Amino acid sequence: MSHHGVGPRAVMRSVAFLTAGVLAAPLLTACGEEDPAGRPAAGPDIAPAARDRIADGGTLRWAVDAVPDTFNTFQADADPTSARVADAVLPSMYRLDAAGRPQVDTDYLESAKIVEREPRQVVLYKLHQEAVWSDGREIGAADFVAQWRALSGKDSAYWTARNAGYERIEKVERGDSDLEVRVTFARPYADWKSLFSPLYPKQVTGTSDSFNDGARKKLKVTAGPFAVDEVDRKGGEVTLTRNPRWWGRQAKLSKLVLRAVPRDKRTAALAKGEVDIAEIDSSQAQRIMPAGGEARGPGGSASPRGSAAPTGSPDARGAARGLSGPLARSGGTLAQGPGTALTPAQALRSWAIAHGSDEKAAGKETLARKKRRAELAAYRAQQSALRGFEVRRSLEPAYTQLALNGADGPLADERVRRAVARALDRAELAGLVLKPLGLPADPVGSHLALSGQAAYADSSGALGGQDTDEARALLADAGWEEGGPLREPGKAAGAEGEKSEKSEKKSGTKPDGEADEKAEKKTGDGAAKKAEDEDTYVVGDDNKPYATDDDSPLARDGRQNAPGAYAPRGTRAPADAARAPLAKNGKPLSLRFVLPSGPGTESLRTVGERIAVMLERVGIRTEISKVADDSYFKDHIANGQYDLALYSWPTSAFPATDARPIYAKPVPAADGSLSVEQNYTRVGTNQVDQLFEQAISTLDESETRSLIRKADARIWAAAGSIPLYQRPQLYAVRPQLANVGAFGFQTPVYEDMGFLKKGATALQSPAGT
Template sequence: MIRKNTALAGLAAIGVGALLLAGCASTPNTSSSESPTQEQLPLVGYEQVAASDLADGGELNLAVTSTPTDEGSWNPNHAAAQNVDVQQVLEPTLGYLVIPTEDGSWQVDKNYATSVELTSEDPQIVTVKLNEDAVWQDGSPLTANDYAATFAALRDTESGYETIPSAVFQAIDSVDVANDYEFSVTFAETFADWPNLLQTPPLPAAVASDVNSFNTAFTSAPAPSNGPFIFDKIDNDAKIFTLIPNPNWWGEKPKLDTITFKVIAQEALPQAFANDEIDYMEILTPDALETATSKDGAVIQRSGGLTWSHLTFNGKSAPFDDVNVRKAVGMALDRELIARVANEPLGAPATTTGDWIFMPGQEGYEDHFGDIIGHDLDKAATLLEDSGWKHEDGEWTKDGKTLTFSVTVPAGTESNINRALGVQDSLKALDIEVTLDQVPSAEYFNNIGAGKFQSVTFGWQGTLFPISSAQPVFYPEMEFGDENGYNYAFISDDRLGPLWEKANKELDETKRIEIAQEINEVIADYLPMVPIYPYPEVVATDKGLANFGTATFKSTDWSLVGYLK
């Protein structure tokens, strides 16, 4: 699966969704703001047990489709580490001050902090007291200076730090270190999603304080671990990476002997799982589900997910530099059909999504796309005519050019390709030819960042703090090749800046949601992307594997991943 992070704080991510599209239909989109009341999957799909129920030892073999070296950095806070597969490889070595819980709230991770408190509202100050037992993998203390230096690097927009952008860092006014194990963060103005900051993995101060080290020191080898596992073997040629328990880990002793990540192409994952090469796989297609269930002892897990698929337009290039063309294509997409054929064959309920900030089921969700844009071929044709396109002989032409476009997809990634075929089938009803532009998967996001596409379809994965996390996807406008953002439509709207500033300062949740709805309405007005559907998390694991698998919000406690006695 090809994925990419949107904002490291909260591990927002891009991921491809599962879709096998058969045929085309032109029924109107009936999805509405009632979607969240439809059948919902559980928040946690895996078996949760106590450490005493787990055996000591065991190996966990996992697959990824890209590596930190392939993407360009093992530094979890570097822009090149936005790919979710990179974060998956690094995750057992990382620790966070706060972690998501099963119900979507958050709690302090006592391995790293003894307390996290909002000690003042005006000015807004958050005070953190660290666990004095926490150390880096070499045994040196994990201190307040490490966090202060990391936050300083991530909010430095002038010195050349290549970072994953997030509004939370720019909201910081100062970080004050009281002693080695206590620091406070003062925000320049009220920032409602302040816990998002504390989901940032720290770097050693010596690394974070030096821009060259931050940018280049970890292109082919990992940064120091402060988690329950460390890297033991790194084979960048074979693309196999093995982790072992951290001998200096101060928390619950990990149960597993090893965790091994290996690169396996998406289309080869089902057979790799069936052949016992890997112990876990994400299921993206009905064929993969059938192959997985044929394995003796396989367990199929399902939970709600945070990833939503979409079609993103390159708003700086023809034909999508015209908002009418963008809206016409959006109106031609049969999102309901795509959602149904994507998810129901995986044994999961399906619904469309029409909100660019909240997921169906989250407080604040409304189907703005369905209400404002909808599925309407007649209106789509009128919009094209308003922009000077003429419909003759089964095609749209203007100034001697025919209206066509391509969807760029990563070669060999079945789910991306099939969803693009769904777009292709939908647009036939409007007489617009859609072609697929396949590029090597390793170059996929590089091409997107460089603006070398007309449209793309992947998925954005949300966070516990969706309002502030969504901002860099839509605002500000980006230029081709800009590595400090992920507004891959490359266009924006001047109304968004003040609205997001207002939302980020509002502590009253009801009022914040109202502002978020205004943001959604602006996005619907200039339409940089079409939201299609949220897809469920469906995975297969080996029998007996516990505390690991699919969950909507809850993070993995790697010290508790293991096999039942």
């Protein structure tokens, strides 16, 4: 993911399965009141160090998802690695600080400001006097003009994925000198600071051929502290080296190698010494931290090696028995690694079979025991190697939400969506994911910004917090009754159904028969029959799970005693915790909840299944379907084949531009289909659209923030998506590395990254500062 927040927004807006310095103190408004944006929930954790403490030279090997298909971040197939390369090798007019707010990048600009507002908005850029491309040519107006023309949307020969903002420009021209660029807008544009970041040379943007193909495989001309030296697609590496024409502070590293390593292979790559830094998931982090590596806290604080594990954690319980690390036994089972599921009874049975009189069974069991011992030995060796790393932690500029598909079915009724939202304890859900990692676990209060960002304000009050009674009242008002008669799908509802349909037409809601017919096409028989797929089940059915996977890392950290939350599969919830299923027109209230099934998504499944328990308590049943990661988004979320789903959105420093497509009201397309842009919940209102348009067209930053906050309040009220928690950002890093790790909001400073000199130490700042 790009950390610019001002540049490759196609990458910033991809769905995830998903910076040295101290955070600024809370800002005050002009009238002396506290800014509702507050401060970031967690600061960057990068082991900050002054440049004189860092050795000159060295190669940093950084694990990434893949070698990018294109280095042009304005194309549809650009990915987070495309953006990371652009961060290191291309100009950016603005960069983000630790609070996620844009600041002038003084390596490229002396200043940038609005110099005229009427009759047209004019922005004047004054470029750094030494700023040159790697071929020796000055960065100037010609590059700005070429990029504007390429991204304006006026020439369809350019294969662009986005042109937001550029289409509002009337002209770009040279100022009073070669170091000045004047940009005149045809329509006011509040987010003008988002433009020309990254800035490509005119060699890339000057013609459609060079734009479409010239920068896909190689970037020949750059202007950053690093340059692209080699792209080895077969070997899965991109090598960046120092740019000899860089006029700023020389990069401390000689080379930065971006190496493609799949997410589930990263602990192995770290242990083998193949990479020095890798973004990891929570289960990998929990494995590395007990291995001996320090777990640095938000803001740079660290938990010393050997410090006590949290009470109730597997390692604390193992330590009480004289054991340590992920191999510590608790109740006779391994906390992590090979043999995790092997109980004492199973171990005894294995030994008995291996030493029994049945030679065939004994031989087979002996081989299995040898295989387990070999796997355990390899795991122990890997854990030993992982002692050479620490985990640096912060919160991503992204949040996880519960999406409610309002296109059809029960969730087409706003009252049902609001009931779902009011049934959720968002603080509990945030705590499930973030507390085990030692990160702040406050629920997210905005769809459009995160705490610390300028547009942030907690607008969740427009919908209301957890309230079981209110959730049940909303469902009753929508016609869902407890203990009502059930019928087989497709049968007529009789007089009562006709009466209900007439009342719904009168109230302006969608007829239930119409909604349910569409819902049946989407989910099959839904919860009315037991699913044959072992990865699909109904929460609340007899002999079906109420809770999370027993193997989930979050289920093993001592919270399994929460009532009804982590009971074994098939265990009924406490009698007072659940309600009888609700029904309407003879059909039960059941929602299809789609969750990913792949490695690294355990926390999503844990949260999803806890949500299912909360909904079951107000009478809403959920049919949970666990689907393959590669089809989760494209086949289910984007196509609307779900009722409930969990996925993440990055936030931007420019929500008026970047968030608008996510919450725009769907409109009929020319072919009769529904054009949803990126609004995969299919819930939108004219009011929200109008507020976004007003926000983007106002040049008063205070007024823009006010309009964005009003739009967010209305998005909350529509209950199409419910923000839950800011995503954890976890990096395994060699302790000798400084100025690199979990950046949070802040744009990485690539020239300051490097290895500490012998005997030097990084600075540390208190957690959360």
